Amino acid sequence: xxxxxxxxxxxxxxxxxxxxxxxxxxxxxxxxFIYIAAxxxxxGFAAQAGKVVLTPIxxxxxxxxxxxxxxxxxxxxxNTFIYTIGGTIMSLIFIVPCAYALSRxxxxxxxxxxxxxxxxxxxxxxLIPFFLNxxxxxxxxxxxxxxxxxxxxxxxxxxxxxxxxxxPQSFEEAARxxxxxxxxxxxxxxxxxxxxxxxxxxxxxIVARWNGFFWxxxxxxSEDKIPLQVFLRHTISNLSDDxxxxxxxxxxxxxxxxxxxxxxxxxxxxxxxxxxxVQKYFEKGILLGGVKE
Amino acid sequence: xxxVNLSGIVKAYGALQVVHGIDLTVAEKEFVVxxxxxxxxKSTTLRMIAGLEEITDGDLTIHDxxxxxxxxxxxxxAMVFQNYALYPHLNVADNMAFGLRIRKMPKAExxxxxxxxxxxxxxxxxxxxxxxxxxxxQRQRVAMGRAIVRHPKVFLFDEPLSNLDAKLRTQMRAxxxxxxxxxxxxxxYVTHDQVEAMTLADRIVVMNDGRIEQVGTPMELFNNPAxxxxxxxxxxPPMNQMKGMLTETxxxxxDAEIKINGAVAGHAGRDVIVGIRPEHVTxxxxxxxxxxxxxxxxVEPLGSEALLHARHGEDTLVFxxxxxxxxxxxxxxxxxxxxxxxxxxxxAETGRALNLGT
Numbered sequence: 208x209x210x211x212x213x214x215x216x217x218x219x220x221x222x223x224x225x226x227x228x229x230x231x232x233x234x235x236x237x238x239x240f241i242y243i244a245a246x247x248x249x250x251g252f253a254a255q256a257g258k259v260v261l262t263p264i265x266x267x268x269x270x271x272x273x274x275x276x277x278x279x280x281x282x283x284x285x286n287t288f289i290y291t292i293g294g295t296i297m298s299l300i301f302i303v304p305c306a307y308a309l310s311r312x313x314x315x316x317x318x319x320x321x322x323x324x325x326x327x328x329x330x331x332x333x334l335i336p337f338f339l340n341x342x343x344x345x346x347x348x349x350x351x352x353x354x355x356x357x358x359x360x361x362x363x364x365x366x367x368x369x370x371x372x373x374x375p376q377s378f379e380e381a382a383r384x385x386x387x388x389x390x391x392x393x394x395x396x397x398x399x400x401x402x403x404x405x406x407x408x409x410x411x412x413i414v415a416r417w418n419g420f421f422w423x424x425x426x427x428x429s430e431d432k433i434p435l436q437v438f439l440r441h442t443i444s445n446l447s448d449d450x451x452x453x454x455x456x457x458x459x460x461x462x463x464x465x466x467x468x469x470x471x472x473x474x475x476x477x478x479x480x481x482x483x484x485v486q487k488y489f490e491k492g493i494l495l496g497g498v499k500e
Numbered sequence: 501x502x503x504v505n506l507s508g509i510v511k512a513y514g515a516l517q518v519v520h521g522i523d524l525t526v527a528e529k530e531f532v533v534x535x536x537x538x539x540x541x542k543s544t545t546l547r548m549i550a551g552l553e554e555i556t557d558g559d560l561t562i563h564d565x566x567x568x569x570x571x572x573x574x575x576x577x578a579m580v581f582q583n584y585a586l587y588p589h590l591n592v593a594d595n596m597a598f599g600l601r602i603r604k605m606p607k608a609e610x611x612x613x614x615x616x617x618x619x620x621x622x623x624x625x626x627x628x629x630x631x632x633x634x635x636x637x638q639r640q641r642v643a644m645g646r647a648i649v650r651h652p653k654v655f656l657f658d659e660p661l662s663n664l665d666a667k668l669r670t671q672m673r674a675x676x677x678x679x680x681x682x683x684x685x686x687x688x689y690v691t692h693d694q695v696e697a698m699t700l701a702d703r704i705v706v707m708n709d710g711r712i713e714q715v716g717t718p719m720e721l722f723n724n725p726a727x728x729x730x731x732x733x734x735x736x737p738p739m740n741q742m743k744g745m746l747t748e749t750x751x752x753x754x755d756a757e758i759k760i761n762g763a764v765a766g767h768a769g770r771d772v773i774v775g776i777r778p779e780h781v782t783x784x785x786x787x788x789x790x791x792x793x794x795x796x797x798x799v800e801p802l803g804s805e806a807l808l809h810a811r812h813g814e815d816t817l818v819f820x821x822x823x824x825x826x827x828x829x830x831x832x833x834x835x836x837x838x839x840x841x842x843x844x845x846x847x848a849e850t851g852r853a854l855n856l857g858t
Binding site: 377380382396400 | 550551552571572573577578579581582583585586587588589598599602603646650
């Protein structure tokens with residue numbers, strides 16, 4: 208409990224301003240969630256008429272009923288899991304050893320390689336060259352292409368490299384004296400000591416993969432390979448000018464808006480479930496970037 | 501057979517040479533201490549023996565095998581690090597077992613080895629604890645245990661006691677000595693603490709500026725320092741050094757003259773540095789022959805003895821004196837008498853000890 212008597216008037220005023228600002232930010236970030244959830248549980252008419260503000264109007268589960276009976280929804284949901292899990296594992300397989308190697312002073316050409324990797328954070332080839340590259344590698348419309356194509360990420364490598372660099376040199380030396388080779392030093396010493404950092408980048412990777420939309424949309428054509436985010440986009444663009452759907456939705460109690468909102472809610476749920484468990488790593492990870500321990 | 505042999509060992513980082521061709525032989529089962537000020541190359545030398553630093557030039561052999569290009573793990577040496585370098589995510593037993601597991605020792609054997617070593621080091625009750633839950637002394641013992649379990653041919657110690665408080669340091673120093681007596685493994689120990697060097701070493705190697713200044717037993721080095729650097733480094737407080745000039749009967753320091761045994765005859769007029777150990781003087785009154793007049797600055801009581809900080813001309817001197825339970829009688833000291841056979845002489849230019857045939 209704070210003892211306000213110890214604070215000057217200026218401090219109190221400052222605290223008040225901060226509280227108001229934080230309150231505004233909270234509302235600004237929370238409201239879209241509440242709004243989407245409310246829309247997803249509202250009737251199609253109410254949503255189209257713009258009546259939904261904070262709570263569901265004419266509460267109904269029709270929109271959910273519509274999407275869960277759509278097999279394409281489940282396929283895209285499954286695909287998102289595949290991209291998220293497969294992509295995260297693939298990324299870790301590349302990022303962890305890469306970060307370790309870059310963190311070692313004995314690596315020949317270390318400065319060059321570090322710069323080489325960091326360079327990609329500021330400059331990249333751009334949409335068309337990347338697309339052509341993927342095409343020529345035979346990775347268009349390929350699930351493996353999505354997993355492999357975005358496996359390496361400079362920011363995460365640098366984050367982990369910095370953490371590895373902060374581990375005292377003597378741990379590596381002790382392990383070497385104990386007979387460990389490079390892989391054993393990494394596997395048995397550095398990785399266990401870097402759990403918080405690895406958890407953090409794992410989280411970054413999961414979130415990025417889960418929300419991955421643009422490249423999946425560009426690179427994937429087959430309906431059975433698209434992730435949830437792309438499916439959502441298809442739904443938004445298709446439903447509103449689909450005559451058949453227009454007839455169905457009039458009869459039923461949902462609309463393009465409520466179906467879209469329901470898909471968004473479904474895509475958020477797993478993140479909402481996981482986030483509280485990894486929140487502490489997320490916060491640490493943000494610090495990791497700026498502060499070298 | 502020699503334990504460790506360094507022959508013309510050079511270490512350079514690019515154009516910067518930090519170790520300039522060291523020759524040193526450590527006998528089997530010997531405890532050798534490398535001592536010197538920071539940056540003298542002692543740790544670098546140890547790390548070259550360990551294989552953690554590449555050797556720029558020269559030959560390193562361990563048990564008569566040339567190991568210049570042999571990986572640390574294949575040199576059969578174990579090292580205790582200054583910060584212990586215990587793996588924080590492993591408990592004591594796993595820390596000690598780490599190297600054995602990597603070497604694929606059978607599980608049952610690992611268990612008995614660790615139990616034996618833990619027993620020797622008094623770590624049995626702590627085997628399940630993580631390093632963070634141990635005291636400094638216990639961590640130090642685990643670090644030694646990790647080295648011992650491997651039964652290496654050579655132990656390397658890199659300032660292992662410098663992170664401990666003074667009391668624990670004294671205690672651990674004795675434990676290391678006892679352990680060495682018991683295991684009889686060739687040991688090379690690096691420290692900047694001359695007390696550790698004196699108490700632990702069979703032989704001390706005094707290093708300065710990437711070179712060896714002198715090698716010898718602690719008492720040899722204490723009694724017969726090869727040069728002013730060694731004289732100033734060993735002993736606490738270190739040897740007093742004053743500029744002087746030889747006469748037919750002794751040495752003239754400023755206006756005073758102290759007697760030195762007959763051997764100086766014939767060298768009169770030579771510039772020298774006169775070395776006097778703080779504990780080698782007796783307090784005397786002014787005016788006594790062969791006494792060095794001093795003006796007392798400060799008396800620091802240490803209990804049974806006291807340190808007298810004094811001046812003679814421009815030289816600042818420190819002497820040791822018994823207090824006999826009282827320092828009042830020390831405040832009036834005006835001169836010290838130095839037994840002539842205990843005075844050390846060094847060449848004023850080179851700093852090397854002068855042996856005038858005494």
